[in-house]
Amino acid sequence: MTRRRWIADEHKGDTAALTGTNAAHLARVLRARVGQQFDISLGTHIRRGTITSIAEDRVEFTLGEELPSTAITPISLYLAVFKFDRLEWAIEKCTELGVAKIIPVIARRTEPHLAASAAKRVERWRRIALEAAQQSRRAAPPEITEPVKLKQTLEAVGQRIVLAETEQQNMLRDVLEASEQSREVSLAIGPEGGWTDDELTQFDQSGWQRASLGPTILRAETASISAVAITLSS
Amino acid sequence: MTRRRWIADEHKGDTAALTGTNAAHLARVLRARVGQQFDISLGTHIRRGTITSIAEDRVEFTLGEELPSTAITPISLYLAVFKFDRLEWAIEKCTELGVAKIIPVIARRTEPHLAASAAKRVERWRRIALEAAQQSRRAAPPEITEPVKLKQTLEAVGQRIVLAETEQQNMLRDVLEASEQSREVSLAIGPEGGWTDDELTQFDQSGWQRASLGPTILRAETASISAVAITLSS
CATH class of the missing domain: 2.40.240.20 (Hypothetical PUA domain-like; domain 1)
Incomplete structure (x- = not known):
């Protein structure tokens, strides 16, 4: 397509x-x-x-x-809140690539001052997404929700994949290809420093699969863009 | 791996x-x-x-x-020179992802004032790549060459793929998978506004394959990061 x-x-x-x-x-x-x-x-x-x-x-x-209007995989991006300048880049780039929905997540390792001011930033993030959508000629910008806690993240739908620096075996692409689930995909990207062990255990228990983006260590915004690009190409 | x-x-x-x-x-x-x-x-x-x-x-x-030290596909990234702030992001991100070599290219649609000052920027780009390599714990930063003209670009080795907004049929991933060539890949990313028809014809005549990154329109730095992520995951 x-x-x-x-x-x-x-x-x-x-x-x-x-x-x-x-x-x-x-x-x-x-x-x-x-x-x-x-x-x-x-x-x-x-x-x-x-x-x-x-x-x-x-x-x-x-x-x-x-x-069919779902010609590209609908992706919901659960994006842990990290440094705003880099987070805004991730929002802009992932909008260009075509994510359907971005859900900012307050993670355990989200810095407290960022967590405190995230809600006030949502309007700005929506403007960035709108501009990026227009620039890339998307039909509409992605929905950007209010920031949520991890518990709400766990209830995501479709194939659910949490990108984890500690995952050593399963590459994102292999996890995507092994699935016979619906084409809808939820991707969760951790903050700088990654998800905590406790958070990963909660993801496991809620039916999320862990996946790796490869042997190098990526900043959160690079991981976001890569994960979306790979998912859309699969 | x-x-x-x-x-x-x-x-x-x-x-x-x-x-x-x-x-x-x-x-x-x-x-x-x-x-x-x-x-x-x-x-x-x-x-x-x-x-x-x-x-x-x-x-x-x-x-x-x-x-084997070539556990990941060696990628040479031929990157048309575009706005420096966005170009620097592309260099940083593609270094994190693991490209082996970055070759800045003076393309037909590279803005003249950027083309004129590109050579003076190379040392700065190398510093950015070195910092990104250290941050991502790469063994060494990618080589960054002096800016070259298109003619020198055409002599690239391995499987050679030019990303083109005008390509309507062949997706990057399919082009990569159809190849039985060596695992070495050269990727060429155009400037804002894309490669000219004349440049694309020159790529064709030199044995490059055209590929698309999908239905949305990507900025040059987003295209760079996506193309590298998809190639490494293939």
């Missing part, structure tokens, strides 16, 4: 159009041709679009079959 | 030791136990190490068999 997806600027019946910068990008940079097909997001659903005309500031499509 | 790798702080014959913060991390955070095995980097080679004693500031190993 690699066809480029565009959000329609205009839509009426079985036709849609891109205008402005989207049209210019498609026409000039991507050198679109009449007859080429793209996936066109119409807000509530996605249809196959075939280009019927191209101008500098307007590209028109006829719309065909409706497509 | 997921066993954690450590760089020995001391090494003599068939014994090695970690000291200071490395020892403390292994002993306290990772709760190492006598008898556990890790890969120990001795600078020029890597051997299997078995823990024989643990103290707060010193963990000792006996050394066994020598291990």
